[in-house]
Amino acid sequence: MKWAGAIRGKLGRVSRSIRNRLRPRGIILLYHRVAEVQSDPWSLSVTPKHFAEQLEALRSVARPLRLSELTEKVRDRRSPSRSVAVTFDDGYVDNLQNAKPLLERYEVPATVFVSTGYVDQDRGFWWDELDRVLLESKSLPRSLHLNINGSDYHWELGTTVGYAEEMASENRCWRAWSKEDPTPRHSLYRAIYQLLHHLPAEKQRKIVDDLLTWAGARRVACSESRPLKSQELLTLTRGSLIDIGSHTITHPVLSARPVDCQQDEIQQSKTFLETVLGSSVTSFAYPHGRPSDYTMETVNIVRKAGFSCACSTVAGAVQRDSDPFQLPRIHVEDYDGENFLRLLSRWLNA
Numbered sequence: 001m002k003w004a005g006a007i008r009g010k011l012g013r014v015s016r017s018i019r020n021r022l023r024p025r026g027i028i029l030l031y032h033r034v035a036e037v038q039s040d041p042w043s044l045s046v047t048p049k050h051f052a053e054q055l056e057a058l059r060s061v062a063r064p065l066r067l068s069e070l071t072e073k074v075r076d077r078r079s080p081s082r083s084v085a086v087t088f089d090d091g092y093v094d095n096l097q098n099a100k101p102l103l104e105r106y107e108v109p110a111t112v113f114v115s116t117g118y119v120d121q122d123r124g125f126w127w128d129e130l131d132r133v134l135l136e137s138k139s140l141p142r143s144l145h146l147n148i149n150g151s152d153y154h155w156e157l158g159t160t161v162g163y164a165e166e167m168a169s170e171n172r173c174w175r176a177w178s179k180e181d182p183t184p185r186h187s188l189y190r191a192i193y194q195l196l197h198h199l200p201a202e203k204q205r206k207i208v209d210d211l212l213t214w215a216g217a218r219r220v221a222c223s224e225s226r227p228l229k230s231q232e233l234l235t236l237t238r239g240s241l242i243d244i245g246s247h248t249i250t251h252p253v254l255s256a257r258p259v260d261c262q263q264d265e266i267q268q269s270k271t272f273l274e275t276v277l278g279s280s281v282t283s284f285a286y287p288h289g290r291p292s293d294y295t296m297e298t299v300n301i302v303r304k305a306g307f308s309c310a311c312s313t314v315a316g317a318v319q320r321d322s323d324p325f326q327l328p329r330i331h332v333e334d335y336d337g338e339n340f341l342r343l344l345s346r347w348l349n350a
Contacts, residue, residue: 025080025081025082025317025318025319025348026065026070026073026080026081026082026083026084026085026317026318026319026348027083027084027085027317027318027329027330027347027348028067028070028084028085028086028087028311028318028327028328028329028330029084029085029086029087029329029330029332030087030088030089030311030313030329030330030331030332031046031051031086031087031088031089031099031332032044032045032088032089032090032092033045033046033088033092033094033095033225034046034047034048034051034094034095034098034099034102035047035048035092035094035098035224035225036048037224037225038136038168038172039131039132039135039136039168039172040172040334041131041135041174041175041176041189042127042175042176043175043331043333043334045334046332046333046334046335047334048098048102050334050335050336050337050340051098051099051102052102052105052106053336053337053338053340054332054335054337054340055102055103055105055106055108056106056337057337057340057341057344058084058086058106058108058344059106059107059108060341061082061341061344061345061348062082062083062084062344062348063082063083063084064083064084064085064086064107064108064109065083065084065085065109066085066109066111066243067085067087067111067243067245067283067309067311068111068243068282068283068308068309069083069085070083070085070318071283071308071309071324071327073320074318074319074320074321074322074324074327075324077320077321078320079320080318080319080320082348083318084344084348085109085110085111086103086108086109086110086111087110087111087112087113087245087285087311087329088110088111088112088113089113089247089285090113090114090115090118090125090227090247090251091112091113091114091115091118091119091227091228091233091247092225092226092227092228093223093224093225093226093227093228093229093232094224094225095112095228095236096228096232096235096236100236100241100242103241103242104239104241107241108241109241109242109243110241110242110243111242111243111244111245111283112236112242112243112244112245113244113245113246113247113283113284113285113311114228114233114244114245114246114247114269114273115227115247115248115249115250115251115269115287116246116247116248116249116268116269116272116273117201117248117249117250117251117269118227118251119227119228119229119230119233119272119276120229120230121227122219122220123219123220123226124222124225124226124227125227125251126196126201126204126205126208127193128222128225129208129211129212130189130192130193130196130208130211131189132217132222133208133211133212133215133217134185134188134189134192134211135168135171135185135186135189136168137163137215137217138162138163138164138165139161139162139163140157140160140161140163140185140214140215141157141161141214141215142156142157142161143155143156143157144157144188144211144214146192146207146210146211148192148195148196148199148207149195149199149203153191153195155184155188155191156184157184157185157188158184159183159184160183160184160185163183163185167183170182171183171186174186176189176190176193192207192211196208197253198253198256200250200252200257201249201250201251201252230276233273233276233277234276234277237277243283244273244277244281245281245282245283245284245285246266246269246270246273246281246283246284246285246307247269247284247285247287248265248266248269248287249264249265249268249269249272250265251287252265252287253287253288253293254266254286254287254293254294254295254298255292255293255294255295255298259297259301262297262298262301263301263305266284266298266301266302266305267301267305270284270305270306270307280306281307282306282307282308282309283307283308283309283310283311284302284305284307284309284310284311285310285311285312286298286310286311286312286313288313289311289312289313289314289329290312290313290314291312291314294312299325299326302325303325307325308324309324309325309327310324310325310326310327311327311328311329312326312327312328312329313329313331314326314328314329315328315329315330315331316328316330317347317348330347
């Protein structure tokens with residue numbers, strides 16, 4: 001009977017759901033920055049106050065582990081039950097200035113994935129420079145002309161040529177994935193970001209330089225949002241609580257780059273870090289990290305380069321049968337301690 005088949009199907013789905021809920025699981029948390037920021041279109045920053053509250057919550061309900069320890073459990077098919085690994089992407093200086101003291105206070109280990117092409121440079125990450133020019137500048141020219149990858153583009157800023165602090169404050173919570181753009185500046189930011197996203201680093205930098213010239217802005221990175229320097233990488237690892245991992249050289253969309261370029265981005269970033277640190281680097285994180293941002297060929301390159309694990313940005317829990325070279329992570333936003341504790345319990349038990 002059709003109804004009997006439907007009931008059996010429903011019972012099967014319920015049974016699988018219960019089994020999945022009862023399977024021991026751990027999670028990897030994905031952070032980028034611990035800082036107070038003026039604008040945060042990709043929700044990359046957690047304030048120091050909230051980060052402290054999150055670490056306190058983490059200590060209360062979970063087992064903080066190094067990423068390498070969690071990966072070892074997966075490789076050995078051992079239960080990662082209620083294990084939590086903390087990771088940071090990109091390599092911002094506030095990982096040293098703000099995150100490290102709090103990680104030490106709560107004795108929570110972490111891995112910082114560094115894009116090595118930005119180390120020791122006197123400029124910021126391209127997406128931050130784009131944010132600084134378009135969403136933080138108080139005044140901009142009325143129109144913008146750019147040639148991007150051989151195509152000409154033109155935009156008008158309309159009423160937001162001037163951008164008062166009050167308006168900037170009102171729009172501080174805007175996120176780049178929102179359906180609505182509150183001003184022409186936000187539409188412009190979204191449009192240029194999408195055009196630059198898949199381009200090679202040298203083209204991204206050229207366009208950002210053109211934008212900085214157009215806006216009359218400096219090319220020097222803001223001190224609070226700059227990338228780490230070589231000496232700071234060494235300071236970051238002092239105390240043996242924080243590990244350094246590779247995040248390529250220029251933070252490209254690897255799936256959009258030729259195989260030889262991917263190999264260079266992956267292997268040379270590893271070599272650079274190992275030279276600076278004087279120790280082996282065994283963990284990797286795919287830039288952007290969605291399934292469309294890398295390929296199985298990329299995964300094989302990472303494996304052959306000598307890494308023992310690699311992290312994606314696919315949201316999910318780590319289980320004993322997870323792929324060590326496609327580990328899921330959960331992006332943490334600026335939650336206060338109470339909300340984070342509720343979410344953490346859901347992530348560990350869902």
